[in-house]
Every structure is written in structure tokens, then in C-alpha cells.
Amino acid sequence: MRRISLIIAAVSALVFGSCNNGKQVKLPVTRTFECDVLVVGGGPAGIGAAVCAARHGANTILAERGGCLGGMATAGLVAPFMSSTTPDGQTMLIRGFYEELVNRMEAQGGAIHPLKAQIGSFSAYRDKGHHGLTTFDYECLKRTTEEMCKEAGVELLYNALFVRCDKHRGRITAAYFATKAGIWKIVANTYIDCTGDGDVAYSAGAPYVYGDGEGDIQASSLFFVVRGVDWKAMDAHDAACRKAGDFEGQFYMREILAAREAGEFPMWRQKIALFQNLDGTATVNMAQSDGVDGLDPKQVSDALTEGREQAAIVVKFLRKYVKGCENCELASTAEQLGVRETRRIVGEYTVTTEDAKNSVRYPDPVFCCANHMDIHRKGYVEYVARNTNDPYWFPYRALLPKKVDNLLCAGRCAAAERPVMAAIRVIPPCFAMGQAAGTAAALALKAGVRPKDLNPTALVTTLREDGVYLPE
Ligand SMILES: Cc1cc2nc3c(=O)[nH]c(=O)nc-3n(C[C@H](O)[C@H](O)[C@H](O)COP(=O)(O)OP(=O)(O)OC[C@H]3O[C@@H](n4cnc5c(N)ncnc54)[C@H](O)[C@@H]3O)c2cc1C
Numbered sequence: 001m002r003r004i005s006l007i008i009a010a011v012s013a014l015v016f017g018s019c020n021n022g023k024q025v026k027l028p029v030t031r032t033f034e035c036d037v038l039v040v041g042g043g044p045a046g047i048g049a050a051v052c053a054a055r056h057g058a059n060t061i062l063a064e065r066g067g068c069l070g071g072m073a074t075a076g077l078v079a080p081f082m083s084s085t086t087p088d089g090q091t092m093l094i095r096g097f098y099e100e101l102v103n104r105m106e107a108q109g110g111a112i113h114p115l116k117a118q119i120g121s122f123s124a125y126r127d128k129g130h131h132g133l134t135t136f137d138y139e140c141l142k143r144t145t146e147e148m149c150k151e152a153g154v155e156l157l158y159n160a161l162f163v164r165c166d167k168h169r170g171r172i173t174a175a176y177f178a179t180k181a182g183i184w185k186i187v188a189n190t191y192i193d194c195t196g197d198g199d200v201a202y203s204a205g206a207p208y209v210y211g212d213g214e215g216d217i218q219a220s221s222l223f224f225v226v227r228g229v230d231w232k233a234m235d236a237h238d239a240a241c242r243k244a245g246d247f248e249g250q251f252y253m254r255e256i257l258a259a260r261e262a263g264e265f266p267m268w269r270q271k272i273a274l275f276q277n278l279d280g281t282a283t284v285n286m287a288q289s290d291g292v293d294g295l296d297p298k299q300v301s302d303a304l305t306e307g308r309e310q311a312a313i314v315v316k317f318l319r320k321y322v323k324g325c326e327n328c329e330l331a332s333t334a335e336q337l338g339v340r341e342t343r344r345i346v347g348e349y350t351v352t353t354e355d356a357k358n359s360v361r362y363p364d365p366v367f368c369c370a371n372h373m374d375i376h377r378k379g380y381v382e383y384v385a386r387n388t389n390d391p392y393w394f395p396y397r398a399l400l401p402k403k404v405d406n407l408l409c410a411g412r413c414a415a416a417e418r419p420v421m422a423a424i425r426v427i428p429p430c431f432a433m434g435q436a437a438g439t440a441a442a443l444a445l446k447a448g449v450r451p452k453d454l455n456p457t458a459l460v461t462t463l464r465e466d467g468v469y470l471p472e
Pocket residue numbers: 040041042043044045046063064065066070071072073078079080081082083160161162163194195196197199220221222285337338339340410411412413425426427428430
């Protein structure tokens with residue numbers, strides 16, 4: 001067995017070589033592409049980055065390992081889009097590309113605009129003060145984002161897993177993808193890492209932090225969808241509990257305790273977490289696995305299997321204990337595990353928790369938001385309090401990794417301390433990071449400068465012109 005592993009390792013080394021230490025090894029490349037901007041990863045950040053880079057004139061390829069756009073929001077069945085407004089739900093903070101997408105989906109009946117969402121009407125999340133959520137339809141998101149890519153001229157490449165890159169004198173010179181048709185090579189001027197895990201940055205040798213920096217990592221969850229929920233009964237139960245001020249009743253906490261005592265609820269979740277979708281199904285966020293390394297396919301495989309076992313248990317629990325769910329059935333489980341945390345780059349600037357707590361301003365803001373800082377620990381969620389209700393800011397420099405000149409990183413792998421990333425990793429800010437990274441990449445190319453030498457005023461002006469909310 002050990003011998004086979006050594007042989008596999010030796011063959012892999014020959015085929016892929018190593019680019020982390022600057023060594024360049026010839027690959028059996030079966031096809032080569034060239035472009036101005038290569039975006040790796042087609043989740044919220046990657047979609048925003050690719051469309052905005054292309055709209056600003058860059059010849060752009062978006063490479064994704066799966067077969068659809070949306071990342072966790074489609075393949076991960078994560079819903080709804082978390083808050084994009086001020087804490088009172090009155091002002092939309094994440095606008096620009098995100099607002100355009102929501103408007104387009106709303107026009108097709110595939111989303112509810114966050115300013116029109118009725119607090120307390122759709123989901124348990126509401127009652128925790130999450131104003132400004134966006135309920136959306138998974139299929140509408142897939143289709144609309146593909147349309148937007150097509151209109152902007154983005155070349156989409158699905159089923160392409162980024163594996164390694166070449167780097168020379170601080171610049172990435174090529175990216176390699178494992179495909180069914182062999183190794184494909186993409187040569188770009190600028191690269192944008194939107195893999196969530198910082199795969200490109202890691203391969204290029206950019207410094208990063210994993211989890212808390214000392215080995216601890218947030219819990220992962222497998223989302224699933226159930227059909228056959230009687231929402232009238234659920235709403236009636238919800239209304240009665242609110243009237244009586246019965247928080248535990250509202251979230252079926254006593255039922256969970258009873259089921260746990262009966263050996264029918266072996267997970268540590270204390271509350272039910274169902275979110276009503278537009279088609280009457282419910283997205284469920286109740287399966288959870290602790291300590292999973294999202295970068296280790298074996299651990300991810302085990303967590304996916306465990307998540308599906310838990311989904312079956314949760315459905316049994318819902319049918320037996322939860323009024324309104326007596327006839328519910330499992331409709332689908334996510335294809336991708338919900339990994340909350342892996343690598344975050346060390347940026348030219350890394351947003352600190354104190355910055356977010358105190359709404360510190362920067363000379364190069366690219367968006368602002370007001371999302372909660374909540375860290376999912378084993379058995380509980382830790383909330384980090386802020387000192388103000390004002391929005392907090394995110395600077396352009398936090399998209400720029402150290403040590404690699406022609407790379408930007410947007411989405412879950414951008415540069416922010418752990419509690420801040422725990423907040424801005426939700427979907428609307430990820431779209432905003434993508435928009436900023438794509439726009440900056442295109443502007444830097446036009447100006448003939450490295451992304452880190454781009455004039456921040458030019459970027460901020462362009463983002464404002466493109467609808468991003470950046471008040472003085
Ligand atoms: C359990 C859980 C619950 C959540 N709940 C909510 C919620 O209710 N509301 C909300 O707004 N947000 C929620 N989030 C957060 C949100 O879903 C993600 O943080 C967000 O989608 C991150 O966006 P992203 O574009 O950075 O990464 P992702 O959405 O993860 O997209 C990354 C994309 O890159 C692709 N990719 C990865 N590696 C490679 C590679 N090597 N080569 C090619 N492609 C690659 C992936 O297939 C994927 O499509 C939740 C997240 C989790 C895990």
C-alpha cells in the first residue's frame with residue numbers, strides 16, 4: 001500500500017511538478033487558452049469578478065470545477081442571501097452588481113427584493129434580527145448569472161479544477177486545470193482567486209491564515225431542502241409563540257431536547273433552522289460536522305456522508321415533533337459541503353476586528369456592510385459585539401495578497417481577521433468583493449499598472465459610477 005502511494009506521489013510530482021517553490025516542470029498540457037483576466041471559482045465572488053472585469057473591457061475566462069455558477073448558493077443549497085441592508089432593514093448597503101442581479105431575478109419571479117422582505121414572514125432567521133434578506137430561487141440564480149456572463153462576454157469553463165500555477169519573479173505565469181480531457185493551461189495577465197479556499201494564492205506562495213491560525217476551524221454544514229411543509233400551521237405556531245413571548249417554543253427547542261433524550265436527535269443543534277423558499281419548499285440548515293478540514297477531500301467526503309445521514313434524522317425529527325412538518329419529505333441534499341472557513345490571505349491590508357467594530361474608514365473603500373460577526377463553534381455560535389450600528393468598510397488592499405503581483409483574491413479567502421470574515425463571507429458582500437476585484441483588474445490592465453499600483457480614487461469613482469454604495 002505504502003509503495004503504491006509512493007509511486008502515485010512520484011508520478012504526480014512528474015506530471016504536475018511543483019510551482020510552490022518556483023520550480024517549473026513540463027506538464028502534459030492538452031489545450032492552452034489565453035486571456036486578460038482569469039477568474040478561478042464561479043461562486044458569488046467569481047461571478048461578480050468575471051462579469052465586472054469583462055464589462056470593463058478585459059477578455060475574461062471564468063473557470064469553475066463544478067457544472068453551474070453560484071458556488072455555495074447553488075451547489076451548496078445555501079439560502080437565503082444574508083442581509084444586504086442597514087441593521088434596521090431600511091437602506092440597502094450592498095448594491096452595484098448585487099442589486100442588479102437581484103432586480104433581474106425579481107423581474108423573473110426568482111427573488112424577493114431585500115427592501116420588500118417582510119420581517120418575520122418567511123423564516124426563523126428574521127426573528128434573530130436579520131433584516132434585508134433576499135429569498136431566491138436556485139435555478140433562477142444559475143440561469144441569470146450565466147446570462148450575465150454571456151452578455152458581458154465572459155468565457156465560461158466548467159468541470160475545470162484548478163490544481164497548480166507557475167510563478168516567475170512574483171507573477172503567476174500560467175494556471176493548470178485538471179479536466180476530463182487532460183491538463184488544460186490558461187495564461188492570463190491577471191488572476192483572480194475566487195475559490196473560497198484561496199487555492200491559487202496558496203499555489204503561488206502567498207501567505208495565508210487557516211482558521212484561527214492555531215488549528216481551530218469553524219463547523220461545516222450540509223444544507224438540504226424539504227418539501228411538503230404546511231406553512232399555515234408553522235406560521236400559526238410562530239405567531240402564538242411570539243404572542244406568548246415563548247422563544248423556546250418558537251424555535252422548537254423543547255422538542256429538540258425531548259427528541260435528544262429519546263435518542264432521536266444526535267446532533268448538537270439547539271433550534272430548528274428552516275427557511276421558506278419561493279416554491280414552498282424549505283431550505284434546512286441543521287446538519288453539522290465539527291473540525292472538518294475543507295481542504296482534505298477525504299474529510300469532506302466523510303462529512304458529506306455524515307451530513308446526509310443527519311438530514312435523514314432531521315427529517316424524521318421534523319415529521320414527528322414539529323407542527324406543520326408532519327408530512328415533509330427530503331427533496332434534495334447539497335452536492336457541495338458547506339465549508340465556513342479554510343484559508344484567508346494575508347493582504348496588503350488585513351481588515352481587523354477593531355476596524356469593523358468601530359466602522360473605521362479607509363482611503364480605498366470598495367463596499368460597506370452591517371453583517372453580524374458570528375463564529376460557529378462546536379455546540380454554539382459566538383457573536384462578536386460591535387461598538388456602533390453604523391456600517392463598516394472594506395478596503396481594496398484587502399483583496400491584494402502579499403508576494404504575488406498579478407493576483408487578487410475575493411470572497412471567503414480575502415484578507416480579514418477571523419471574526420470579520422465570519423461576517424463578510426455571506427453572499428452579498430462576496431458579490432461586492434468580486435465586483436471590486438474584477439473592476440480593479442480591468443482598470444489596472446488599462447492603466448498598464450500592477451493591481452497594487454492602481455490609483456484607488458479611480459477605482460472608487462468607477463465603482464460609484466457602477467452603482468456601488470460608497471457614501472462620503
Ligand atoms: C454552512 C453555511 C451556511 C451559510 N449560510 C449562509 C446564508 O444563509 N446566507 C448567506 O448569504 N451566506 C451564507 N453562507 C456563506 C456563503 O454561502 C459563502 O461564504 C459564500 O458563498 C462564499 O462565496 P465565494 O464566492 O467566496 O465562495 P463559494 O460560494 O464557495 O464559491 C467558490 C467556487 O469556487 C469553486 N472552486 C473551488 N475550488 C476550485 C478549484 N480549485 N478550481 C476551480 N473551481 C474551484 C467552487 O466549486 C465554487 O463554485 C453560508 C456558508 C456556509 C458554509
